[in-house]
Amino acid sequence: MELVAGANTIIPTSPISIEIQIFGIDSSELDFSAYSLATNAKVCSDDDMIFYGQLHNKSQTIKLIQTSSSVYFQINLPELSPQINKISICATLADEQQNFSSINYLNIKIKNSNVIATSRITGQHRSEVALIIGEFYRYQQSWKFRFISQGFNGGLKSLAEHFGVNIADEQPLSEVSPPPIPSQATSDTTPNISNTLRDIFLSPLKLIEKRKKQKELQLKQKEFQSKLSQYLSDGKLTNQERQQLDEFCIEHKLDKQQLFKQSSLLINNFLHFTLANIIADRFVGKDEHDFINCLCDYFQPDQSIISEIKNTIQRVNNIEKIKKGDVKLIQTNEIVVKNSELIYLHQKDVLLTVQRKNANNVERYRGDLFVTSERIIYKSDKPKNILISNIISYESNKNMIFITSKTANNSGEFYIGKDVDFVEAHIEQSVKRFHRQIDLRQSTNNTRHITQETRNTVWQRCNGRCVECSSTSYLEFDHIIPFSKGGSNSENNIQLLCRACNLNKSDRI
Known part of the structure; x- marks a missing residue:
């Protein structure tokens, strides 16, 4: 959903983030801040102002993370204090002699695991030094979010003072006064502002130092x-390389996990490559399984990536177990x-295709396929009863299984769909059991x-993407010309396909 100024949308009560991408100037030229406001639209203490001098509140429920081209506010909505009624997100120019016409635009995204809403602020014709973004x-x-875009x-x-932050002006030097008489405690609604914020705002050296440190931090990032x-x-990450990354973060005080999140596209591509590699031989051993689990523990990718890896490995290994006779x-x-x-x-809803000799038409029948210890049975209007002892060869090509029998009437092309590898595995183990592991002409890894x-x-x-649909999920190395049709294992005959496109692809050439 794209929001225009003044529009609002419901936000799930979950940990969320607001990402602000900056175009036209470096992010160090902008100061972003968040103000946790009570019902009177004012802060209660200096803990309620998040900015470059205070990157998070005491409870760690609101955090500010800044890179060279974007800014993130991470907000844990369920854990916020009940006293917080509103959180205002703002931006100001570090150089108050400039205005927001110096930027091209700001892209705003509100996200949890998905993008909830987007909006954009352009700099054209803007004369303000500060913006209330939303x-x-x-x-x-x-909770709701309102896109404001107000100068x-x-x-x-x-x-800061507009939101109730009490920043007194610098006082001129005067004669030493006696210590003041302690005053009574102020009410809870009076802002309690420490000298930390006051020092940052009133000392130009603090601002210069901040800019310098921010630039240094961005360079290290x-x-x-x-x-x-x-x-x-190179498609690998050695223990030595991991150690070097860890030491670099410790030395320069970098948030490693946050940097990993900023590099999520690179890391997800690497994990998908690793997954495609370890399933290429159709079985994932313990060492390979431990290796990719170790990578997931290190990078901590989104749960969707972890689930994809787990489910893919489980599927591949289950098929291998079936081929070795581990069946129920x-x-x-x-x-x-x-x-x-x-x-x-018992495989339901299987389509049988029959091409008659000297006939142009193709007959199709729908029925159920059974694999037993002695037969492959197709129950339909065109039944087939294929003895295991008569099978000459069998192979799966994408979403179909081709069975060649000693009798032409019992040969057939069966359209299985997405479960084709499971069906082939059951046929393979049945044939091997019958022939006591005699090697037939079935396809082999x-x-x-x-x-x-x-x-x-x-x-x-x-x-690192499917050549058909650009998906990055469940990728497989696929023979362009099928191996059974004489295709080679050379790089010119291999492509990347996701599981869905691989099943849909026809290998009839």
């Missing part, structure tokens, strides 16, 4: 991201079997093995 405010039992005359000091990009470029027997009254015949699989060098080249050529 505000989060309580609404009944939930404000005066710099950061004036803006860029250096860290450059190191990370360099380390991941099923009971069904749908077919009649011998007393000694075991039923391994070894003959289809793609070298690591080829995988690296293909990944870079495809930019």
